[in-house]
Amino acid sequence: MRAGLFTRVVSLEARKQMSYRVDFWINAVMGFVAELTIAYFLWAAIFQARGADRIGGFTFEGMALYYVAAILLAKLVRGQSKDLTIARDIYEGSLTRYLIYPCSYVLFKYAEHLGSLVPALLQTLVFGVMALFWMQIPGDVQIDSLSVAMALTLVVVANMLAFLLRFPIQGVAFWADNVWSLNVMLRLATELLGGLLLPLSLFPPAAQAFLAWLPFPYFFYVPVQTLFGRVSVGEWLAALGVMSVWCVVIGAIGAMVWRRGHRVYTGVGI
Amino acid sequence: MSGKRGEEAMIEVEGLSKSFWVHQKAPGLMGSIRSLVRREKIEKRALQSISFRVQEGEVVGLVGANGAGKTTLVKILAGIVHPSDGDARVLGYRPWQRDDRLRRRMALIMGQKAQLWWDLPAADGFLLLREIYQVPKERFEESLERLVALLGVEDQLQVQVRRLSLGERMKMELIAALLHSPKVVYLDEPTIGLDLGAQRAIREFILAYQQTDRPAMLVTSHYMEDIERLCERILILRQGRLVYDGSRRQVTERFARYKLIKVLLRKPAEADDLAYVDTIGRRLAHSEDQIQLEVERNQVASVASALMARLSVVDLAIEEEPLGHIVERLQRAQQEEENEQMLFDVGMQSGIS
Structure with missing residues (x-):
């Protein structure tokens, strides 16, 4: 796929996303304010009930900041991954168009995926700056240019990993038509084991050690800890290594599902 | 070819051939419940040796x-x-x-x-x-x-x-x-x-x-x-x-059995005129000033002159049967032929024939 086509698809998708103003603001409010409010009051109650200063290594302020960072970075990692565009293309037969065009479906979808990140990027910037002004930064959190650069690098790779994960999961639609429940399960697993629902430091050490070999912690928990300056350069490089291996593995499984799926695709709707 | x-x-x-496997489900709620465990598959042959x-x-x-x-x-x-x-x-x-x-x-x-x-x-x-x-x-x-x-x-x-x-x-x-x-x-x-x-x-x-x-x-x-x-x-x-x-x-040329005759009338046809028209061809449509009928190809000349003699005709046009009619008939005829062959085969197997 040529660079000119790739950038045009990114730009068109970004413009399309921005043209839905109501959706932009609902997504911004519901996807940040509502989620953060729930986490805030839940942890306020837990800290009060336990009467402890720290839980899982986090003070209450540190925990609130963790959720702000995790929710905002999750927007950049997942983009519009809640939707089922690939499964829908298969189920409704829209994939036909991409089979006829002389371009790669995967790259076309990746360009669309990047374009759809623009609203998320804007929301993250706006809410991130607001949070830095209003929130108290605890002493054990060290956000500097190096930690921001390291965290953003992880976010870029995690974003690609999240994108690649769509293909083996949503590709099941070649055989099963409806993969909504499979997608919900993946989303729940990612949020729980990735550290979006709660920091992974609350898990038992053995579970944490095991999870470190899976792709999930690298979606939210590790990027947030990196942003907070709690990950050394060595650990960061190891994280990049594990993520790259998972990119290759998931990409290979996705390619296999895709190759076999093409053979049973019937192009419904025409 | x-x-x-x-x-x-x-x-x-x-x-070129193409077969699909199509799932079949018995109707009703029980059929839906049964299909959760076991589904029948049938092979649908969409294309058979096309060249x-x-x-x-x-x-x-x-x-x-x-x-x-x-x-x-x-x-x-x-x-x-x-x-x-x-x-x-x-x-x-x-x-x-x-x-x-x-x-x-x-x-x-x-x-x-x-x-x-x-x-x-x-x-x-x-x-x-x-x-x-x-x-x-x-x-x-x-x-x-x-x-x-x-x-x-x-x-x-x-x-x-x-x-x-x-x-x-x-x-x-x-x-x-x-x-x-x-x-x-x-x-x-x-x-x-x-x-x-x-x-x-x-x-x-x-x-x-x-x-x-x-x-x-x-x-x-x-x-x-x-x-x-x-x-x-x-x-x-x-x-x-x-x-x-x-x-x-x-x-x-090969398969058209009929031609269409379109007649433009000076005055509306009477009921007995229409009854007569129905005896010489198959009336497809008629209005106050027009009649359209389908006739066997070898009868066109005699039917046209009969219509000229019986009705007050302003204009008369003879057209080929539409392609759609011919294709439809061709397909129906082949289906009937196959059905007959199938009945014959069944008869042979059961010893009736």
């Missing part, structure tokens, strides 16, 4: 009832679906291998499925297609200007595709499909759901494109007028089998 062997064919199909060739500049009509296999054939030749058996080459490539060198020179227009991006104005979609097909800027602008002028849609280019009427959308789809000057074009129901004016405009456009660019075209349509106006050659499919491959005119 039709198509001259000496010339290089743009589309070559040899013994034909299409040359440059040829427009070939694919004709057949619903489920005859027309769209499946188009899907295989466009590279959307893999065949189960046999082979096909389009411009020398196997379409299902999806070689970009073929995809850059091929187009599929689907009347029932939008290909343009729903949320974008058509003009933006065209620019995206220019990038996809890597059409040089000057050639793109020249093609766009020509196609837009031919279809008269200059004013709708900046409108979001989802806000266009069906006819306007179809015109945009045609432009989108032809911007890269394809050498092989598949048109699947290109005029479906359109009003008569839009149907005519699209047919004229396709013909104009065919004359200037000389692509090989395969057209499927349930509107026989599309086939009659666009195609010199037709392929008739029935239950996945190719039952006729030849000139459209020959279908009429």
Whole structure:
């Protein structure tokens, strides 16, 4: 796929996303304010009930900041991954168009995926700056240019990993038509084991050690800890290594599902 | 197989077959519950050993009832679906291998499925297609200007595709499909759901494109007028089998049993006149000043003179039976023949015959 086509698809998708103003603001409010409010009051109650200063290594302020960072970075990692565009293309037969065009479906979808990140990027910037002004930064959190650069690098790779994960999961639609429940399960697993629902430091050490070999912690928990300056350069490089291996593995499984799926695709709707 | 062997064919199909496995579910709630555990699968043979060739500049009509296999054939030749058996080459490539060198020179227009991006104005979609097909800027602008002028849609280019009427959308789809000057074009129901004016405009456009660019075209349509106006050659499919491959005119010459007589009357026909008309032919329609009837070909002269003698005729026209009637009858006759054969076979097996 040529660079000119790739950038045009990114730009068109970004413009399309921005043209839905109501959706932009609902997504911004519901996807940040509502989620953060729930986490805030839940942890306020837990800290009060336990009467402890720290839980899982986090003070209450540190925990609130963790959720702000995790929710905002999750927007950049997942983009519009809640939707089922690939499964829908298969189920409704829209994939036909991409089979006829002389371009790669995967790259076309990746360009669309990047374009759809623009609203998320804007929301993250706006809410991130607001949070830095209003929130108290605890002493054990060290956000500097190096930690921001390291965290953003992880976010870029995690974003690609999240994108690649769509293909083996949503590709099941070649055989099963409806993969909504499979997608919900993946989303729940990612949020729980990735550290979006709660920091992974609350898990038992053995579970944490095991999870470190899976792709999930690298979606939210590790990027947030990196942003907070709690990950050394060595650990960061190891994280990049594990993520790259998972990119290759998931990409290979996705390619296999895709190759076999093409053979049973019937192009419904025409 | 039709198509001259000496010339290089743009589309070559040899013994092509396609089978699908279709799940079957018993009706009702119990059927649904049972299907959660076990589902019956039946094999549906959509195409059975199809062979034909299409040359440059040829427009070939694919004709057949619903489920005859027309769209499946188009899907295989466009590279959307893999065949189960046999082979096909389009411009020398196997379409299902999806070689970009073929995809850059091929187009599929689907009347029932939008290909343009729903949320974008058509003009933006065209620019995206220019990038996809890597059409040089000057050639793109020249093609766009020509196609837009031919279809008269200059004013709708900046409108979001989802806000266009069906006819306007179809015109945009045609432009989108032809911007890269394809050498092989598949048109699947290109005029479906359109009003008569839009149907005519699209047919004229396709013909104009065919004359200037000389692509090989395969057209499927349930509107026989599309086939009659666009195609010199037709392929008739029935239950996945190719039952006729030849000139459209020959279908009429070989298989037409009837002719149509249209009579324009000076004054309305009386009831006994109509009763008389019914004894000499099959009345298809009548109004105050017009009668239309179907008569056996060898009776045309005698029926025409009888009508002239009995009615106050202003004008009388004799026309060939519409292609659609002939195809329908041809398919029905073959079905009856097969049913008879099946009954015969069953009779032989049970010792009745």
